[in-house]
Amino acid sequence: MSNNNKKWFSLNLGRKEKTSSGSCSCGKTSGGCGSSSDSHHMTDEAFNEAAIHASIGEERTKDGFEQVFDVKMDRRSAFKKLTASLLIGAGAVSTSCSVISGDESKEKAQIDWEEQFKGNYKLMTDKEKEGTVDRLVRSYQLRTGKNISMSSKNAEEDVLFGYAFNISKCQGYMDCVNACVEENNQDRNSQMQYIRIHEMKDGKGFNFNEADDNYYHEVPAEGHFYMGTQCFHCDNPPCVEVCPVQATWREDDGLVVVDYDWCVGCRYCMAACPYDGRRFNWSKPEVPEAEINHNQHYLGNRMRKKGVMEKCTFCVQRSRAGKNPACVEACPTGARIFGNLLDPDSTIRWVLENKKVFRLKEDLGTEPKFWYFMD
Amino acid sequence: MKRLKVFGSLVKDSLDTITHGSKKYHLWMALLTFVMLAGMYCYSIQLEHGLSVTGMTDRVSWGLYISNFTFLVGVAAAAVMLVMPTYVLKDIDFKQAVLIGEGLAVAALIMCLAFVIADMGGPSVLWHMIPGIGVFNFPNSMLTWDVLVLNGYLFLNITIPFYILFRHYQGKEAKRSVYIPGAILSVFWAVAIHLVTAFLYQGLQARPFWNNALLGPRFLASAFAAGPALIILVLAIIRSFTEFKIQDKTIKKIAMVVTVAAQINLIMLISELFKEFYAPTHHSESAYYLFFGLDGKDALLPWIWTAIPLNVLATVLLTFHKLRNNFKVLFFCCFILFVAIWIEKGFGLIVPGFIPGPYGKIAEYMPTGIEIGVTLGIWALGAFVFTILAKTAIGIELGKLRYKK
Numbered sequence: 001m002s003n004n005n006k007k008w009f010s011l012n013l014g015r016k017e018k019t020s021s022g023s024c025s026c027g028k029t030s031g032g033c034g035s036s037s038d039s040h041h042m043t044d045e046a047f048n049e050a051a052i053h054a055s056i057g058e059e060r061t062k063d064g065f066e067q068v069f070d071v072k073m074d075r076r077s078a079f080k081k082l083t084a085s086l087l088i089g090a091g092a093v094s095t096s097c098s099v100i101s102g103d104e105s106k107e108k109a110q111i112d113w114e115e116q117f118k119g120n121y122k123l124m125t126d127k128e129k130e131g132t133v134d135r136l137v138r139s140y141q142l143r144t145g146k147n148i149s150m151s152s153k154n155a156e157e158d159v160l161f162g163y164a165f166n167i168s169k170c171q172g173y174m175d176c177v178n179a180c181v182e183e184n185n186q187d188r189n190s191q192m193q194y195i196r197i198h199e200m201k202d203g204k205g206f207n208f209n210e211a212d213d214n215y216y217h218e219v220p221a222e223g224h225f226y227m228g229t230q231c232f233h234c235d236n237p238p239c240v241e242v243c244p245v246q247a248t249w250r251e252d253d254g255l256v257v258v259d260y261d262w263c264v265g266c267r268y269c270m271a272a273c274p275y276d277g278r279r280f281n282w283s284k285p286e287v288p289e290a291e292i293n294h295n296q297h298y299l300g301n302r303m304r305k306k307g308v309m310e311k312c313t314f315c316v317q318r319s320r321a322g323k324n325p326a327c328v329e330a331c332p333t334g335a336r337i338f339g340n341l342l343d344p345d346s347t348i349r350w351v352l353e354n355k356k357v358f359r360l361k362e363d364l365g366t367e368p369k370f371w372y373f374m375d
Numbered sequence: 376m377k378r379l380k381v382f383g384s385l386v387k388d389s390l391d392t393i394t395h396g397s398k399k400y401h402l403w404m405a406l407l408t409f410v411m412l413a414g415m416y417c418y419s420i421q422l423e424h425g426l427s428v429t430g431m432t433d434r435v436s437w438g439l440y441i442s443n444f445t446f447l448v449g450v451a452a453a454a455v456m457l458v459m460p461t462y463v464l465k466d467i468d469f470k471q472a473v474l475i476g477e478g479l480a481v482a483a484l485i486m487c488l489a490f491v492i493a494d495m496g497g498p499s500v501l502w503h504m505i506p507g508i509g510v511f512n513f514p515n516s517m518l519t520w521d522v523l524v525l526n527g528y529l530f531l532n533i534t535i536p537f538y539i540l541f542r543h544y545q546g547k548e549a550k551r552s553v554y555i556p557g558a559i560l561s562v563f564w565a566v567a568i569h570l571v572t573a574f575l576y577q578g579l580q581a582r583p584f585w586n587n588a589l590l591g592p593r594f595l596a597s598a599f600a601a602g603p604a605l606i607i608l609v610l611a612i613i614r615s616f617t618e619f620k621i622q623d624k625t626i627k628k629i630a631m632v633v634t635v636a637a638q639i640n641l642i643m644l645i646s647e648l649f650k651e652f653y654a655p656t657h658h659s660e661s662a663y664y665l666f667f668g669l670d671g672k673d674a675l676l677p678w679i680w681t682a683i684p685l686n687v688l689a690t691v692l693l694t695f696h697k698l699r700n701n702f703k704v705l706f707f708c709c710f711i712l713f714v715a716i717w718i719e720k721g722f723g724l725i726v727p728g729f730i731p732g733p734y735g736k737i738a739e740y741m742p743t744g745i746e747i748g749v750t751l752g753i754w755a756l757g758a759f760v761f762t763i764l765a766k767t768a769i770g771i772e773l774g775k776l777r778y779k780k
Contacts, residue, residue, distance in 0.1 A: 120503070120510045190427070198734065209735035229734065238581060244518040245503045246510045262510075264503055265426075265496015268518055270436045274581035276733040280436060280496065283427035306425040307496025364580045 104142060111139045121259040121298060122249050126154070132261075133298050140303075148294040150302055153320045155253035161314050161369065162254070162341040164351045165228055168375040169335035172197050172219035172226035179330030183315055184301040185293055187285030194279065194312040195230045195327060228336075229360070230327075231256060231277030231312035232368030239269035239278060248309070254341075254369055255316055257299040258309050265307040274361050275368070278311045314338065341369070381778050385544055388776050389767040396766070399616070407759045414752010417745045418493060426496055429746040434738035435729040439746050440494040442721030443753070446601070447483045447490070448525070448572045449594060449720060453602015454480035454532065455565030456632045462558035468625045474768045475613065476606050477536045482761035484529040489753045517575045524568045531561040540771045545778045569594050582728045584661035593643045594720070599636035601716035603629050604709035609761075611706055619769045623702075630705055634693040637712060641690050644683075664737070665727040674739045675726060678718050685715035 118132055129152040137150050177195045186192040198211035202223045211227075220226070233256050240248050240256060247262040248269055270278045284306040296302040297317035304310050315325035319338070323329075328336040339348035351357065355373035362368075396404075421428050431438045457476035460466035492498055503509035504522065513519040535557045542549040573594040576585035607629050614621045651662035665675050689712035698704045731737045742750075770776040 116499075123510065192433075196734070209731070211734070213734065213736065238579070241515050242518065242579075244512050244516045244522070246512045247503070262500070262503055263497065264500055266491075266494070266518065267436045267496070268516070268575075270433070271576075271728070272579050272581055274733050276433075276736075279433055281425070282429075282432070283425035305497075309496075366580075 108139065108142050111135045111142075115139070115261065118261065120246060120262045122246060122262075126152070129154075129298065136298070136302065144289070146289075146294070148292075148296055148302075150296045150298060151317060151320070152298050155251045155255070156320065157252075158340075158342050159253040160341040161233065161319060162339065162348045162352075162371070163233070163314065163369060164337040164348055164355075164357065164371045164373060166333075166335040166337070166375065167225060167227055167372055169333040170197070170226040170228060170331075171333055171335075172199055172215070172221070172224070173332055174219075175330045175332055176228065176327035176336065179326040180312070180315075182291065183293055183318070183326035184313075185285075185287050185296075185303060186279075186310075187281060187283075187304075188288065188291075189286050190282060192279050192281075192285075192310075194277075195228055196276065198227045198229065199224050200227060227372070229275060229277075230370075232275050232360070232366070232370035233312075233314060234275075235367035235369060236365060238272040238274065238364075238366060242268045242272045244268065251299075253320070255299075255313055255319075256311070257313055257316065258311060259299070260302070260304050260308045260310065263308040265309070267309070269309060274364050274366065278309055281306050281308055281310065381541070381545060384778055385541065385776075388544075389763075389770070392770045392776060393763050393766050404759070404762065407755045407762070410755035411752050411759065414749050414755065417748030417752065420745055421493075421749065422498075426494075428743060430740050430742045432738060432740070434732050434736060435726060435740035437494070437725050437729070438740055439722075439742040439750050440490045442725045443750060444487050444490040444494070445572060445576075445725060446717050446721045447487045447757075449569055449598025449716075450602045450605060451480045451483035451487065451525075451528065451532075452565040452569040452595070452598045453606065455562050456599055456603050456636075457606065457629070458558055458565075459562050460628075462555055463562065466628075468622065468628055471619065471621050471772070472606065472610060472625050472629065474536050474539070474772065475609060475765060477532050478761055478764040478768060479602075479606060479609060480532045481529065481764060482757040484525060484532065485760050486753050486757035487525060488529075489756060490750075493749050493753065517571065517578055520571045521568075521575055524564065524571050528561070528564050528568050531557060531564055535561065536768065540768055544771050544776060566595065569598050576724075576728065581733060582661075583658035584728045585724075587647075589643055589647060593640065593647070596636050596640040596643055597716045597720050600633055600640050601713050601720070603633045603636070604713045604716075607633065607709045608706060608713070609765075611702075613765065613769070617769055618773060626702070626705070627700060630693070630699050630709075633709065633712065634690075634699060637686075637690040637693060640716075641687065644686070660731050660735075661727040664730050665723060669731065669737055672730075672737050672739050674741060675722065679723050682715045682718035682723060685711040686719065689715065 115132070115135055119128070121129065121132070124132070133150045133152045137148055140146065140148050174197055177193050177197065180186070180195050181188075181193060184194065186194070196213040198208060198213045199215050199219075199221065200207060200211045202225060204210060206227065215221075233250075233254055235250070235254065237250055237256050240250055243249075244266060245262060245264055247264065248256065248258045250256050265280070267280055270280060281304055285304050287303075292303075293301055295317060297313075297320070300313045300316040315323075315327075318325055324338050328338045337347050337351055339346035341348060341352075343349065351373060352371060357371040357373045359368045359371055429438060429440075454473075454476040457469050457473045461469040461473040492501065495501065504511065504519075506513070511519050513523070535554050538554055538557075539549040570591050573591035576582070577587065577590045580586055607626055610621050610626060610629075613619055648662075651659040655663070660669060663669055664672070665679055667673075668676055689708040692698050692704060692708045693712075699708075726740050730739065767776070
């Protein structure tokens with residue numbers, strides 16, 4: 001797809017209305033584009049419906065990443081996946097060269113081809129970033145008929161995000177965990193959670209060994225206190241060092257992010273993380289269509305695929321838009337504080353300057369940007 | 376042009392050799408093919424459903440695959456113990472054994488690469504790792520070092536024997552000036568592959584069980600015990616099934632190598648145990664889990680308590696000249712030593728690194744049937760590759776395969 005072909009999408013302007021896709025939607029790249037289709041007099045919505053039925057049919061009912069990229073395959077054809085790249089490529093070539101197949105499927109094949117062989121997001125120019133975001137949005141639209149908004153907003157200048165956690169306030173309600181799962185489109189089947197709340201016994205200090213991070217009883221439980229952990233967005237992150245393909249890196253505003261499309265799934269970063277901050281998609285992540293958060297960021301909550309790493313991004317889709325991460329907003333006790341460390345008037349700075357703060361495993365030299373304190 | 380013609384003839388002759396053989400040979404190859412196919416079927420299931428079909432989880436994120444990978448790097452590195460005396464120190468005893476050793480190294484490296492690929496979440500984007508096309512995080516990531524040294528070692532171990540066999544195939548002597556530099560390089564390289572693989576784990580401050588200066592040296596010691604032990608067993612099999620002459624002297628010399636390495640390995644084991652249990656700290660919990668279990672979770676106990684006695688028994692038996700020189704005892708010792716080190720350097724090393732987790736969570740790991748199927752398939756692949764290589768090499772060395780002008 002060409003980068004300037006914006007017939008269907010404008011970048012993150014918060015536009016929610018259907019884009020006009022009545023005219024021929026294939027980019028300049030496909031050769032056999034017929035003229036505009038006869039759907040000119042249809043409404044956009046009707047056109048979308050018809051197009052989807054014609055092109056994908058039953059795939060509409062699928063969830064998660066299935067909707068975006070994966071084609072249904074039975075076990076017999078699973079060997080093909082061994083050479084998935086080649087197959088997708090060959091398929092794309094044959095489709096885009098074919099005169100019979102429709103423009104929609106040609107465009108889909110074109111997108112798949114370009115997505116399979118695109119580069120590392122970290123090294124992309126802003127224009128290339130927009131290009132891949134446009135392709136992903138278009139692909140989602142082609143497959144589900146739903147519009148999503150995806151941002152490729154870069155780090156802003158003079159911003160360094162930090163987080164503070166008030167141990168005295170946390171009551172273990174886990175509202176942050178639920179908000180995080182919903183905000184970040186995490187796999188519902190494996191119940192993936194970025195945040196872990198450790199229930200600790202009073203009088204035992206910070207004894208993680210005896211803590212329970214998987215409790216199912218009424219909180220706050222008598223004689224216990226609570227402490228949350230998640231990715232600490234280290235300033236010297238060991239996970240970034242070990243990645244063999246630079247699929248994970250520290251952004252200029254301090255966020256440690258993953259390019260889900262570049263990750264090869266070796267899980268070396270997971271072994272290197274001293275804070276249990278990373279999660280792996282052991283199977284295909286699934287999110288019911290109705291629960292998908294459509295406000296996405298390329299480095300944040302967009303749909304993942306199986307076999308890649310993911311992690312807390314301090315809700316990059318929110319934090320870079322000037323909002324608090326979902327966990328901060330959801331916390332009913334105000335135990336969570338988020339802000340710009342470089343802004344001397346921010347709450348986080350006030351906490352760091354006026355409270356006795358500490359960080360976990362400081363001896364490892366990872367320099368987490370996540371502080372704990374007590375009232 | 377002439378070389379190309381000779382090469383074509385060599386390929387044709389070796390194809391002829393590997394497709395002909397005794398009934399036992401065909402049975403062996405059929406068995407390996409069957410196991411490989413079963414492994415591929417298991418792998419296809421893994422590709423379809425993702426790594427969730429394995430026993431690995433977010434808590435224990437490396438398992439059987441990486442365990443086998445780690446162990447096999449050691450086996451590959453062990454070829455050096457034969458290469459050095461033969462090519463560099465001009466010790467003629469090893470001459471027959473060294474080609475077998477290098478063939479074993481090639482097979483082990485192919486298995487290593489297969490295990491790494493089996494462990495990948497996205498094998499279809501593996502090209503991201505190819506320098507030039509993808510992004511290669513060199514020199515920061517030890518995994519990229521490992522990719523380089525493993526492939527380099529594979530290249531060395533293919534080219535050196537190939538050159539020698541190619542010359543012998545034409546009835547000529549191999550020129551020392553050509554292969555000696557390569558052989559010397561491969562000696563250092565062998566140490567590098569195992570040290571780098573150890574650094575892969577040793578460099579992680581997040582996992583105290585691995586973050587230990589003895590890990591690298593201990594890898595080398597155990598590798599130089601397990602690898603040559605396997606070579607002795609393979610030579611014994613080759614000796615009884617082919618006309619290839621391997622003198623008792625050769626096997627006895629390799630046995631000496633195994634013995635010394637096993638002794639050093641045992642000393643290092645004692646040193647490690649002392650450090651973990653004399654003044655146990657928070658960081659000794661993984662070792663406690665491995666040897667005694669934690670909180671009633673003790674999945675690794677049967678493994679490690681099989682490995683340690685076997686290891687000690689083999690080392691003690693090998694230490695006595697009289698016992699070591701009795702081939703029946705020697706082969707038995709080599710076998711139990713191989714098994715013991717496979718457990719210790721595989722399961723006993725990788726899994727406890729993750730238990731307890733960063734916040735003390737104890738989640739156990741148990742490989743699934745599919746995982747075991749893929750693993751067996753890859754081992755069969757290694758045996759298959761080795762059989763082909765060894766059969767051709769033996770044919771040439773015996774003079775059965777010769778270029779007809």
